[in-house]
Amino acid sequence: MSNKAIEITSLTKMYDNGRGISDLNLEVDQGDIFGFLGPNGAGKTTAMKIMTGLMKPDLGDVKIYGYSILEHYVEAMEHVGCMIETAESYPYLTAYDNLKMFARYYPHVDEQRVNECLEMTGLSRYKNEKSRRFSLGMKQRLGLAAAMLSKPKLLILDEPLNGLDVEGMLDMRKLIKRLAEEEGTTFFISSHLIHDVELTCTKVGVIYGGRLVNVDKTQHILENYASLENYYVSEVDRNGRV
Structure with missing residues (x-):
């Protein structure tokens, strides 16, 4: 490499x-x-x-x-992890379920890693809220959490x-x-x-x-x-x- x-x-x-x-x-x-x-x-x-x-x-x-x-x-x-232009998410899924959905693309990403990314981006207390209710800033945090999933x-x-x-x-x-x-x-x-x-x-x-x-x-x-x-x-x- x-x-x-x-x-x-x-x-x-x-x-x-x-x-x-x-x-x-x-x-x-x-x-x-x-x-x-x-x-x-x-x-x-x-x-x-x-x-x-x-x-x-x-x-x-x-x-x-x-x-x-x-x-x-x-x-x-x-x-590579990336977030380009806007942080996309499934609006009717919670923050946690959004990351679980994205985690399906990475065989080595488990529930512990999902929770780590929520914690690192300050979303742990909002993990059970649907992303359609999120402010722009919270959507950005969720997008960053998704980009970080695979380390x-x-x-x-x-x-x-x-x-x-x-x-x-x-x-x-x-x-x-x-x-x-x-x-x-x-x-x-x-x-x-x-x-x-x-x-x-x-x-x-x-x-x-x-x-x-x-x-x-x-x-x-x-x-x-x-x-x-x-x-x-x-x-x-x-x-x-x-």
């Missing part, structure tokens, strides 16, 4: 409206918490959909732990803090850091919440106009800029935003 969790090579996907991603090249090491920043329409979700096999690229490839998502999809996704080595999360209150954001930040430090879980996270990315991610990539304009370690960025927000604005301005 490659020590590179993700290797993106010349990835291109263009839409009729001229948006998309163009010639994206990126490597993410095992154990990184990678933050993917960019304005709306920059191509974040498109890239993540291709990474998880939900969309085919026009050109290029993505390798996950050395396996191409185009040629060896099953092997590539074997150690994946890599979690690909699109706007995971969307809809969470302040307490929920703090809980998720702590959980992400704990999984990275204690279990070596790699994270690829897109977010528009720059402050949370600054406090959570070890490395940051900025995408603008469908192109990856820079990648750097968070620590190095903060040695040169007052905040990640200042760095982000500088990168976006430097690449032509008015």
Whole structure:
């Protein structure tokens, strides 16, 4: 298994409206918490959909732990958990029953693991409530619990803090850091919440106009800029935003 969790090579996907991603090249090491920043329409979700096999690229490839998502999809996704765009669930099932349903896809996931994921995401006390009654933040927690079920080595999360209150954001930040430090879980996270990315991610990539304009370690960025927000604005301005 490659020590590179993700290797993106010349990835291109263009839409009729001229948006998309163009010639994206990126490597993410095992154990990184990678933050993917960019304005709306920059191509974040498109890239993540291709990474998880939900969309085919026009050109290029993505390798996950050395396996191409185009040629060896099953092997590539074997150690991946993901939540893209919205956290889907069965609205008339309880949180517990939703996870039990998802657990059927993983032969090694038992009832104990289901309860662990409910506990880690703060849903234990709501385990018997139907998800149709959940707030957006609670649905996000349930989506994250589902993504974590199989103890994946890599979690690909699109706007995971969307809809969470302040307490929920703090809980998720702590959980992400704990999984990275204690279990070596790699994270690829897109977010528009720059402050949370600054406090959570070890490395940051900025995408603008469908192109990856820079990648750097968070620590190095903060040695040169007052905040990640200042760095982000500088990168976006430097690449032509008015």
